[in-house]
Amino acid sequence: MEYKDIIYKSPVKHGLINHEKTYKDFQWEDVKKYFEHFTDEGVNIAHEAIDRHATNSYKNKIALLWEGEGNIKKQYTFLNVKAQSDKLANALKNLGVEKGDRVFLFLPRIPELYISIIAIAKIGAIAGPMFSAFGPEAVKDRLLNSEAKVLITTPELNQRVNEIKEDLPMLKHILLVGAKDNLKKNEISYESEINKASESFKIKWVDPEDYLYILYTSGTTGKPKGVTHVHNDMISHYITTKWALDLREDDIYWCTADPGWVTGTVYGTWGPWLNGISQVVYNGRFDAEQWYSIIKKYKVTVWYTAPTALRMLMKAGNEIIKKYDLSSLRYICSVGEPLNPEVIKWGLKVYNLPIHDNWWQTETGSIMISNYPSLPIKPGSMGKPFPGICAKIINTKGKELSPGKHGLLALKRGWPSMLREIWKDKKKYDEYFCVSGWYTTGDTAYMDDDGYFWFVGRADDVINTAGHRVGPFEVESALVEHKAVAEAGVIGIPDTERGEIIKAFIVLNYGHKPSPELKKEIQKFIKKRLAAHAYPREIEFTKDVPKTRSGKIMRRLLKARELGLPTGDISTLEEG
Numbered sequence: 066m067e068y069k070d071i072i073y074k075s076p077v078k079h080g081l082i083n084h085e086k087t088y089k090d091f092q093w094e095d096v097k098k099y100f101e102h103f104t105d106e107g108v109n110i111a112h113e114a115i116d117r118h119a120t121n122s123y124k125n126k127i128a129l130l131w132e133g134e135g136n137i138k139k140q141y142t143f144l145n146v147k148a149q150s151d152k153l154a155n156a157l158k159n160l161g162v163e164k165g166d167r168v169f170l171f172l173p174r175i176p177e178l179y180i181s182i183i184a185i186a187k188i189g190a191i192a193g194p195m196f197s198a199f200g201p202e203a204v205k206d207r208l209l210n211s212e213a214k215v216l217i218t219t220p221e222l223n224q225r226v227n228e229i230k231e232d233l234p235m236l237k238h239i240l241l242v243g244a245k246d247n248l249k250k251n252e253i254s255y256e257s258e259i260n261k262a263s264e265s266f267k268i269k270w271v272d273p274e275d276y277l278y279i280l281y282t283s284g285t286t287g288k289p290k291g292v293t294h295v296h297n298d299m300i301s302h303y304i305t306t307k308w309a310l311d312l313r314e315d316d317i318y319w320c321t322a323d324p325g326w327v328t329g330t331v332y333g334t335w336g337p338w339l340n341g342i343s344q345v346v347y348n349g350r351f352d353a354e355q356w357y358s359i360i361k362k363y364k365v366t367v368w369y370t371a372p373t374a375l376r377m378l379m380k381a382g383n384e385i386i387k388k389y390d391l392s393s394l395r396y397i398c399s400v401g402e403p404l405n406p407e408v409i410k411w412g413l414k415v416y417n418l419p420i421h422d423n424w425w426q427t428e429t430g431s432i433m434i435s436n437y438p439s440l441p442i443k444p445g446s447m448g449k450p451f452p453g454i455c456a457k458i459i460n461t462k463g464k465e466l467s468p469g470k471h472g473l474l475a476l477k478r479g480w481p482s483m484l485r486e487i488w489k490d491k492k493k494y495d496e497y498f499c500v501s502g503w504y505t506t507g508d509t510a511y512m513d514d515d516g517y518f519w520f521v522g523r524a525d526d527v528i529n530t531a532g533h534r535v536g537p538f539e540v541e542s543a544l545v546e547h548k549a550v551a552e553a554g555v556i557g558i559p560d561t562e563r564g565e566i567i568k569a570f571i572v573l574n575y576g577h578k579p580s581p582e583l584k585k586e587i588q589k590f591i592k593k594r595l596a597a598h599a600y601p602r603e604i605e606f607t608k609d610v611p612k613t614r615s616g617k618i619m620r621r622l623l624k625a626r627e628l629g630l631p632t633g634d635i636s637t638l639e640e641g
C-alpha cells in the first residue's frame with residue numbers, strides 16, 4: 066500500500082519534537098506569551114514582527130536580504146525596516162489613510178512591497194497585495210470590490226492601472242515607487258512623500274479582531290472573493306512558522322512565493338519576521354541556475370517553495386546542481402499543489418534532504434496540515450494536522466468518515482487565523498460553513514490509519530495551475546469578451562510539470578474561422594486582461610459547449626469527455 070512507503074525518518078530533535086503529545090496538550094492561548102504587547106490596550110502584528118526586534122538585541126540583525134535581477138542587492142536590518150515603515154506610515158496618514166482603509170499594493174517583489182505591508186498594519190489599515198503579473202481586469206476587480214483608497218505601484222505597472230483608473234472613483238491616491246516626473250492627476254511620488262514624512266510614528270494599537278489584509282482568491286463561480294484576515298492571525302503565523310517550517314534564530318530563510326499569494330504574505334513576510342528571522346527575497350523570474358546561486362550566495366538554510374518549481378528544477382537536471390554549493394540547506398518545505406513522491410525521492414537524492422509538504426489555503430491563513438521535522442514522511446501525503454487544528458474527512462451531511470474513505474476535507478471552525486469575512490459577501494462566506502460546525506475546504510482527501518492526510522482533488526471546478534488557483538468562470542467571462550468568442554467552457558487538465566493547465570472549449574461567433582493564429586490571439590488577449598498564469602494553454606474550437614437546462618456550463622462533462630472518464634449523471638443536460 067502506498068502509505069507504507071515511508072522513506073524518511075528524521076533524526077531531528079527540535080521544533081515540534083513530539084507531534085502526538087503536543088497535539089494533545091496544545092492551547093492557542095499559550096502562544097500569546099511569545100508576544101510583547103498582547104494586552105488589553107490592544108495589539109499590532111507590525112509591533113511584534115518588526116518594532117520590538119528593532120528595540121532589542123535583534124535591532125542590527127538582518128531582516129531582509131534582497132536581490133533583484135541584474136545582481137542588484139540591498140539589505141535591511143530590523144531597525145531599518147522599522148525606520149522605513151514608520152516614515153511610510155506617516156506618509157500614508159498625511160494622505161488621509163485611517164484605520165480600516167484599504168491600501169492596495171501592485172508591486173514586484175521589491176523592498177518597498179514588504180515595507181508597505183508593515184506600514185499599512187502600523188496604521189491599522191488593511192493591506193491588499195496583488196500579484197504583479199495581473200492584467201488590468203484582475204486589478205480592477207480587486208480595487209473596485211475593496212473600494213481601495215490608496216494604491217502603491219510602480220510607473221511600469223501603473224500603465225495597466227491607467228486603463229481602468231476612470232472606473233475607480235474611490236481610489237484617491239496612487240503612490241508611485243521610482244517615478245521620475247510627469248505625474249498625472251492622483252499620482253504622487255513615493256520617495257518624495259517618504260522624504261517629507263516625520264521619522265517618529267506612534268503605532269496604532271488595534272483589537273485582535275481588526276482587519277489586517279485582504280487577498281482575493283477564486284471559486285467556481287463569480288468574481289474573485291476578498292478573503293479577509295485579522296491581526297489575531299499572528300498567533301497562527303508565529304507558531305506554524307516555528308513548528309512546521311522549523312525556523313530557528315540563526316536561519317537564513319527563503320520563501321519563493323510572491324505576497325500577491327497567501328504564502329508570500331504569511332510566510333514571506335509575517336511568519337519569519339514574527340520569529341525574528343533573516344529572510345531572502347529574490348525579485349526575478351524562475352531560472353534554475355539563478356535559484357541555486359541564491360541558495361549558495363546567501364547560505365540559505367530553510368527553503369519554502371512549490372511543487373511546480375521543484376519539478377522545473379528536476380527537469381533542469383542534476384548536473385547543474387553540482388556547480389553550486391548547497392550544503393547550507395537543512396530544511397525544505399513545499400506547498401500549493403500535490404507534491405508527487407518522485408519529487409521527494411529526487412530531493413533526497415540531489416539535496417540529501419526530504420521535502421516536507423504542507424497543506425493550507427488563503428482562507429485558513431496558516432498551515433493546517435504538515436510534515437514536521439520529527440515525523441516520518443510518507444511520500445505523497447500532506448502530513449498530519451497542526452496542534453490546535455481538528456481536521457476530518459466528512460460527507461456532505463457532516464458525518465465523519467473512517468480511515469481510507471474519500472470525502473470532504475473539513476476543519477473544526479475557530480482557529481486564530483481562520484478567515485473572518487468574504488469582503489462584502491456574507492453569502493459566499495456562509496457557504497464555507499454549510500455543514501454545521503465545520504469549515505469546508507473545497508478539497509477532497511482521505512486519512513490513513515496513522516492519521517496522515519492524502520489529497521485527492523477539488524470538490525468543485527477550481528483549477529490549480531502551478532499552485533495558482535484559477536476560477537473557470539473568470540477565464541470564461543474574459544474569453545467571451547473577445548470579439549470572435551460566442552461561448553466558452555474552461556477546465557483544468559493534468560500536466561506533468563504544472564499539475565494542471567487550463568483548457569478552453571470555444572464556440573466561435575458567426576463569421577470567425579478556427580485557426581492557429583486565432584488561438585494565439587485569444588491566448589494573448591487573456592494573458593493581457595487577467596494574468597499570464599490564467600490563460601488557456603490549450604484551446605479547442607467546438608460547435609457547442611454542454612450546458613444544463615438552466616444554462617450552467619457542464620464543466621464536469623467537458624472534463625470527463627476530455628479525460629475519457631465516465632460522464633456520470635447528465636440528466637440535466639440541455640436538449641438539442
Ligand code: AMP
Nearest residue numbers: 400401402403423424425426427520534
Ligand atoms: P490557495 O488558497 O490559492 O493557496 O489554494 C489552496 C488550494 O491549493 C487548496 O485548497 C488545495 O486545493 C491546493 N493545495 C494547497 N496545498 C496543497 C498540498 N500540499 N497538496 C495538494 N493541494 C494543495
